Amino acid sequence: MFAQSVLAESNSLYVGDMIFYIVSLVILMLLVKKFAWGPVVKMMQDRADKIANDIDSAETSREEATKLAEKRESELQNSRSEAATIVGNAKQSGESQRTQIITTAQNEAQALKENGQHDAEQAREDALKSAKDDVANLSIEIASKIIHKELSASDQKALIDSYIEGLGKE
């Protein structure tokens, strides 16, 4: 193929070369832009965006974490005071219950005691009453028995004496 080629005419300008280079450089530029420059610049841009986003989201999550910590702190405080209130309430109600129970028990005991006294009084009265009746009956019986019998003077005197004595005792 070189056989037909002319050797350079020393003083002519290779206009063909110039056009060839300009055209092929433009083509090469387009190819490089499409296949190499475009993807790599896009990737670098994506990475820059991602890093920026990551920094932003790190900032946001840091703030969120701080907020959460504060919230947790205040909730802890709340629950602490709540617990204190609960314990206080429980103490108070325990105290009042205790007082109530004691009062009730005292009242009951008082009532029981009164009942007992009352019962005892009643029983004593009953016993006294029945004893009186018995004594009366017995006296009547004794009197009737004595009356049925012949009273001697001394017996009569003794009887009267005892009667008078009894009167004096009354």
Add this chain to the structure above:
Amino acid sequence: MGGDAYTFKLFGLMFNWTNVLSGLAVFAIVFFLLFWLSRKLTMKPTGKQNVLEWFVDFTNGIVQGQMPAEFAPRYSFLGFFLFIFIFVANQFGLILQFGWGGHELLRSPTADPVITMTLSFSIMVLTHFVGVAQKGIFKYLKGYVKPYALLLPINLFEEFGNFLTLGLRLFGNIYAGELLMKMIAGLALPDGHLSLGVIYALPLSVLWQGFSVFIGAIQAYVFVTLTSVYISHKIAEE
């Protein structure tokens, strides 16, 4: 201009085989290198993705350093592409030079003034275009008579000088590097056969190649920096 390269004519235009083949090789290397580097991109970069991202960051840094922040993203791809292309083109001739029948076929495309001037011409056209697009034709033209109308010829000459120096600086550095490489190779192979000269030509060649890698990187950096400066100069409000 080229001298002794193979050429062919197509549609009445003169083509130089060396430039066409070297250019195609560099285009292919640039494309497949970047294509390979940009596969399997992940959010957490590993391995080759780091390399590519480092390049992107590096060229973004160059562009951002030279123009107002609001314009920088628009031209960062231009900076990236120019840097990679010129860097690969500069190194290409150091790794591989191929000739056939006494004529070169493969070398750094940037060692040819036609190519570097084409690049510089495209950049200058671009700067004027974005200048007009950004500020409007009136303000753009007014830029030539600032700060005094008297400076118009100097401003015009500056534009022309920018165009020339941008291309010729790159060409000169790379061409000189390759020329010296060839001369060192000539020490080892004076008449096409290996000679004792290889004993001192080899370490010299290693040294010079290392230095040329450095030069190639610097020139790519300078080219991108100046491109950013020129664009920024045209679009920024004073």
